[in-house]
Amino acid sequence: xxxxxxxxxxxxxxxxxxxxxxxxxxxxxxxxxxxxxxxxxxxxxxxxxxxxxxxxxxxxxxxxxxxxxxxxxxxxxxxxxxxxxxxxxxxxxxxxxxxxxxxxxxxxxxxxxxxxxxxxxxxxxxxxxxxxxxxxxxxxxxxxxxxxxxxxxxxxxxxxxxxxxxxxxxxxxxxxxxxxxxxxxxxxxxxxxxxxxxxxxxxxxxxxxxxxxxxxxxxxxxx
Numbered sequence: 001x002x003x004x005x006x007x008x009x010x011x012x013x014x015x016x017x018x019x020x021x022x023x024x025x026x027x028x029x030x031x032x033x034x035x036x037x038x039x040x041x042x043x044x045x046x047x048x049x050x051x052x053x054x055x056x057x058x059x060x061x062x063x064x065x066x067x068x069x070x071x072x073x074x075x076x077x078x079x080x081x082x083x084x085x086x087x088x089x090x091x092x093x094x095x096x097x098x099x100x101x102x103x104x105x106x107x108x109x110x111x112x113x114x115x116x117x118x119x120x121x122x123x124x125x126x127x128x129x130x131x132x133x134x135x136x137x138x139x140x141x142x143x144x145x146x147x148x149x150x151x152x153x154x155x156x157x158x159x160x161x162x163x164x165x166x167x168x169x170x171x172x173x174x175x176x177x178x179x180x181x182x183x184x185x186x187x188x189x190x191x192x193x194x195x196x197x198x199x200x201x202x203x204x205x206x207x208x209x210x211x212x213x214x215x216x217x218x219x220x221x222x223x
Contacts, residue, residue: 032105038097039110042090042117049086049124052079053131060134076135084128091121173216180209 056079064072098114101107133141139156154162184205187198 032107032110035097035101035105035107035110035114038093038100039113039117042093042097042121045086045090045093046117046120046124049083049090052083052086053127055079056083056131056134080131080135083124083131087121087124087128090117091125094118094121173212176212177209180205180212184209 056076059072059076062072094114094117098111098118101110101114105111129141133139141153141156154165157165184202187202187205190196191198191202
């Protein structure tokens with residue numbers, strides 16, 4: 001399985017590498033090379049996510065007991081966390097790849113490849129609920145389509161898991177605030193020094209920042 005995946009990754013990277021070399025005179029470094037690199041990274045992340053998925057399924061078919069069972073449960077938890085990281089990262093990169101492909105290269109092959117990767121990563125994220133059921137078969141894991149998915153997930157978690165989840169969410173919320181503020185500042189500086197105005201992007205980021213903080217504070221206030 002790993003050998004097939006290695007051949008697949010090598011083939012894809014080799015294809016885009018040869019494509020770039022054959023069209024080097026027409027390649028815009030900030031456009032096509034960037035898109036090709038993002039496509040390659042997305043494919044690698046997707047492949048790594050699939051490997052984690054297969055490993056969890058393989059462990060579920062085995063029988064363990066005692067301390068070994070606890071070790072396997074911890075391994076499955078980390079594999080699921082890795083799968084989630086790879087799936088979400090590849091999804092974001094696929095969106096970025098499609099956007100850059102449409103705006104900079106306007107290359108049909110790259111646009112189709114970006115859309116294809118976006119579809120694959122969407123299904124990887126969609127299968128997170130199923131994979132979580134594989135990691136915790138004894139629990140009634142809610143479906144990702146459940147409108148109260150977040151609440152249902154917290155209800156089945158124990159105190160330790162809730163602490164870990166809420167700590168991660170709070171740190172992510174704080175990081176998002178800082179990141180958006182920095183992005184607004186950099187976009188403003190770029191608008192002064194460059195020819196392209198980033199007013200729309202600045203307003204959009206400010207709106208997102210306002211919505212995220214308002215939602216968080218309203219939820220805290222109403223509890």
